[in-house]
């Protein structure tokens with residue numbers, strides 16, 4: 001199965017809305033933040049920074065992203081149109097993440113573990129992993145996201 005390394009950060013805007021941001025690597029977060037590409041899903045503020053917390057793991061399904069785009073601390077429920085817009089934005093974001101990964105093929109589990117242990121520099125990678133490899137990565141606290149077929153541009157070529 002095709003997978004990619006995933007970092008999930010709790011982000012916070014200047015108005016203290018808290019939401020999840022998904023990134024291929026910590027560097028991806030840094031560069032997106034530096035370029036002002038991050039915005040709060042509630043108020044659209046670009047004053048977004050990382051809330052300090054442990055990365056969340058075991059994200060196993062694309063549906064989680066739709067939820068992730070919904071702010072956990074929002075006091076007002078967004079209307080349906082806004083939700084659809086956020087979901088579309090979330091899918092675009094995931095596509096972009098996938099496109100910006102380096103494909104390491106069957107070496108994925110190995111590579112992800114070496115990055116996790118600091119043996120090699122962390123970067124955004126994708127590749128293939130067996131169910132057993134995925135289980136072992138999850139057990140070691142290494143975030144991995146399955147790449148759904150419909151989001152895999154390379155496979156369509």
Ligand SMILES: [Zn+2]
Nearest residue numbers: 013017040043
């Ligand atoms: Zn906000």
